[in-house]
Amino acid sequence: MNATGPGPLGAPDPGTTRPGAAGLELTGLSKSFPAAAGERLVLDAVSLSCAPGSFTALIGPSGCGKSTLLRLVAGLERPSGGQIGIGGLSPDQMRTSGRLGIAFQDAALLPWRSVVDNVALPLEVLGKRQRGQDAHVQELVRLVGLSGYEKARPRQLSGGMRQRVAIARALVTRPDMLLLDEPFGALDQILRRAMNLELQRIWMADRPTTLLVTHGIDEAVFLADEVVVLGANPGRIVARIPIDLPRPRTPEMIYSVYFQTLQGQISRALEQGTGR
Ligand SMILES: Nc1ncnc2c1ncn2[C@@H]1O[C@H](COP(=O)(O)OP(=O)(O)OP(=O)(O)O)[C@@H](O)[C@H]1O
Ligand SMILES: [Mg+2]
Structure with a gap:
């Protein structure tokens, strides 16, 4: 994870390759x-x-x-x-x-967890979920068009919505x-x-x-x-x-x-x- 450079939610910067990127x-x-x-x-x-x-x-x-x-x-x-x-x-x-962030072909969400808690799972696994970081999680949920569904469980979502949760989860650690x-x-x-x-x-x-x-x-x-x-x-x-x-x-x-x-x-x- 790279702590410097523009974040995923910042302004696009087409000219820069981030220093931490790995070939x-x-x-x-x-x-x-x-x-x-x-x-x-x-x-x-x-x-x-x-x-x-x-x-x-x-x-x-x-x-x-x-x-x-x-x-x-x-x-x-x-x-x-x-x-x-x-x-x-x-x-x-x-x-x-x-x-490394991965979104699987079948969304592979945990059914008992809400949208926000599924997206934040990789941060928890790494021991990096902090109070302040949920703003970042919420912003990713918004980016994938799921505002209003933060507390929903996977069974309440369509297949496409579940895939979008999986994408947000893949991005949450800024891989x-x-x-x-x-x-x-x-x-x-x-x-x-x-x-x-x-x-x-x-x-x-x-x-x-x-x-x-x-x-x-x-x-x-x-x-x-x-x-x-x-x-x-x-x-x-x-x-x-x-x-x-x-x-x-x-x-x-x-x-x-x-x-x-x-x-x-x-x-x-x-x-x-x-x-x-
Ligand atoms: N764990 C496994 N054990 C045995 N065979 C497997 C395993 N995983 C994949 N395969 C086989 O490997 C081949 C490739 O599977 P894979 O899922 O990588 O295909 P794919 O290109 O992703 O296909 P699709 O476009 O349908 O998703 C298939 O024949 C599949 O049956
Ligand atoms: Mg496949």
């Missing part, structure tokens, strides 16, 4: 799971490097290993081969020091590395666009190194510095497409010829990766 280095990463007939190779020799403060989108067919890759980077699974470095630290070191697994999958298109803009604003203000898993080609192009396309069986990188659009990205850019060309490139790479 991600994946080297020959592979993962197998036990299967009926021996082992099943899910990720095969994935090598990827993401600069400190960069935004990378991962896109690929269902089952190609995107969530597995995120869980490996978060230290929640062990690699079968290869290495993971995050600013020279291991995933475990990053996670246990609160420098250096942010892992988002299809965070907007359950949102309608209009809300998704609004949340994309909000995520860009938060990211530009705080510059965590970010890995976003998405099935939305437009979302990937809109948000990322680079789109990494994965193929399936086994999961591997089939294309890396740099997105050379200025920041902040605006909704009008979606209709530009360049944006559409990029979408076409990603779409073709996805088709090749699935062999369809």
Whole structure:
């Protein structure tokens, strides 16, 4: 966690990379799971490097290993081969020091806790929840559009609202590395666009190194510095497409010829990766 520099709620500062940001280095990463007939190779020799403060989108067919890759980077699974470095630290070191924020594909909220108490959970785990800090928690709840639901329990929320709680929880420690697994999958298109803009604003203000898993080609192009396309069986990188659009990205850019060309490139790479 970085105590200096602009906070996630401060003014966007497009020119700055925060001093604490950690680059991600994946080297020959592979993962197998036990299967009926021996082992099943899910990720095969994935090598990827993401600069400190960069935004990378991962896109690929269902089952190609995107969530597995995120869980490996978060230290929640062990690699079968290869290495993971995050600013020279291991995933475990990053996670246990609160420098890594993750929003899972299923929101994974604690059902007996209110919205605010779910968002604040990582601070409690780190022993850093203080009276004064709840203002920050409340502001994150507002940012993800859940004002008025602070005391609600997860069962009282829609699927999209639960996902937004999970995003706020991932951001609450101001992580250096942010892992988002299809965070907007359950949102309608209009809300998704609004949340994309909000995520860009938060990211530009705080510059965590970010890995976003998405099935939305437009979302990937809109948000990322680079789109990494994965193929399936086994999961591997089939294309890396740099997105050379200025920041902040605006909704009008979606209709530009360049944006559409990029979408076409990603779409073709996805088709090749699935062999369809
Ligand atoms: N703990 C596990 N044990 C056994 N197999 C697993 C485990 N976790 C994932 N897998 C398998 O690994 C493969 C990749 O799963 P993963 O969840 O990473 O896919 P994904 O790319 O995130 O898919 P989706 O887009 O549907 O979310 C799947 O075939 C899945 O069955
Ligand atoms: Mg997944």
